[in-house]
Amino acid sequence: MISVENAIQTLKKYSKIGTNFVDKTLEKANGYLLAEAIIAPIDLPPFNQSAMDGYGLCLFDDYKNQNEYKIVGEIKAGDTKTYHLKKGEAVRILTGAAVPSSVDTIIMQEKTSLHNNVVTIQEEISFQKNIRLKGEQVKKGTIALEKRTVVNPAIVGFLYSLGIDTVKVIQKPSIGIISTGNELIETGKTLAYGEIYESNSKMLISALYNLKFYDINIYKVKDDYDGTLSTITSSINKHDIVLISGGISVGKYDFVFKALQELNVNELFYKVNQKPGKPIFYGVKNETQIFGLPGNPAATLTCFYTYVHIALQKFAGKINIELPRKKAILSNAYTKKRQRSEFLMAKYNQGTIKILDQQGAAMLQTFAAANALIYIPENINTVEINDTVETILLPL
Template sequence: MVTIEEAQTIISNQNIEFESELVPLNDSLGYSLAEDIIAPFNIPSFDNSAMDGYALCGISKEYEIVGEIAAGDTGNISLNNGHAVRIFTGAKVPENTTAVMMQEKTNVEGSKLILDQEPAEGQCIRRKGEELQEGQIVFEKNYTISPAGIGLIGSLGKEKVRVFSKPKINLITTGNELIEPGKPKQEGQIYESNSYAISSACEQFGFLCQTRIHIKDAFEAIKKGIKEKLEVSDVLILCGGISVGDYDFVKEALEENGVEELFYKVYQKPGKPLYFGKKGNKYVFALPGNPASSLSCFYIYVLPFLQKLSGMKEVGLDKFSLPISHDFENKSDRPSFLKAQVFNNQVEVLNGQSSSMLHSLAVGNALAYIDAETRFKKGDEISCYMIF
């Protein structure tokens, strides 16, 4: 058995063989860059107007209007002192432009432009290269692409980007008692939920489970399922069958398939029977079958590893220290990840902490980390991992 810290260190210390691919910009959200993005030209690439208004030459309160420039016009116009042109946001300013005055502060009488106030030199002009200079690093390798990042990369004229490939993930659930939602349920049976929760959690953070299969508690069937899914996976996730019951065959089946155990059992609650192993450059997480244990272990251990495999610089859930909103005692002899709700910068540890109970995890938005046999008074700070 290992501690939480030891388990996290073993996971984070794995030497990863990264793969990259060229993807369309439209499909790059959530991927991490496999190379630096360099500005091929200045942004803006020309001096342009920040407002609808008038481009002015010289400092005055009256000008003669000599033309108009719309956004996208490519001609070259040069202004003389005392002249102005009507101009629109994003349009290239003429040569010799002193300033742009927004239209709300102007009056027009025939061809005469009268200003409410004198302009300040350079006002309302977006200067060439003021955001990015040609040759500048826009994003460094490992940057995780955001919607704004996609927009900026698009403004550089790139239609494809080289990114780190995301891992191929497959999911196996086990258990004789489990049946698919929608089927008639008999006494002693339980509707299977782990595959829905884990695959959705993957999707929440930008990953995709390629397949989800369920296998009854039969050693040969589990062994065969693991063999088949390992061949097509970078990460294989199993739920259930990893404890020490008479029908828990997952650990033995992994050994029979040549998977090297990196750790088994973590000194924590919930999720003690957690397994992590590898075979070549393929990795296996075997999660407990209890729904809340399974999902909690995914958030704390599996998610950071999936992000690491994807070349992300920052991995894991956001973590904060916040005051607890009530007195609380952790009576467990193990460090615990407890279902919690963060609201108004305070933490409430919720009822329904059993590892089989999903409701409190579904209505909460955090996991509170609390040491074994620890008491908290209202206002004491505790660590929280934000799941939403």
């Protein structure tokens, strides 16, 4: 059995970085990392552009003493017609419209008055005001976005404005989830005595979707050794990461660990000195990473956020592969019963944190109310009110 810190370092060392690239349309690229830098194919904006509704002026030589300009036309966004203004002339111009080269500055309409086709300027005039210059955001041929940038909605809009609709990204892992247990049945069926509704696989799918991982397949297996062995074998052959829910402990009908041994999975750690989630397994076979997660749902989710999250984000090419951690001031005390690390479901709010009631490996209702986990290392037995504690912020 190893410590939480050693388990995390093992994951960081042995978890795989994805090496395959795939082309994605921008609508489907959100959350992916760019596999290569994006070179701007055009200037942005591609022309001098009006930043607001107003009047474009061709300035007098003594423009500081002249404030009346004759209007000779109008330009709205999308117009291809241009004007060659003479000194003392102006065009009505709207936001987004192309600015003629003869326009020296744009005055917003709120700072003008209009009478008999002559606009009077009611503020001090200066050059190139309210003009977005050609190439101001990015110039053609320069790097618009660096390699490994995470695609987000703003980037989608930015790339479309450059005329780009497809990007090459680092492919995310294919994930198999194996749900084990005779007692598990699907919702919609009537529970018999001793049965429970299966929730762990649905919970893991939701956690994966929340992190923008979508290539997922679900497998269900009863507490049967041959079935467990066959399902794990098939999943390892099909997926980059396999998450096995339940069956990893040492009970009479827990067959997962035995199956992993028979398959010669390279065990990197098995059992971590922590609560909840002690019986967690991590290993590798044929480039596939395998996690044996505890069956209790709160323990499953704790291990997912502490360990699986690292493997997922590293595979996807991320730099920050752990959930963010902060120091917070504790509002209630807690004493551990054993010398082990503990993850406590908690509520974080603006620098303070409260340990929630009903802590336990099966307490999903408590987890549902939490937005953070407090991490108490194994060498600390008691935390008091106003102590500073390490806080792991959950991706809600």
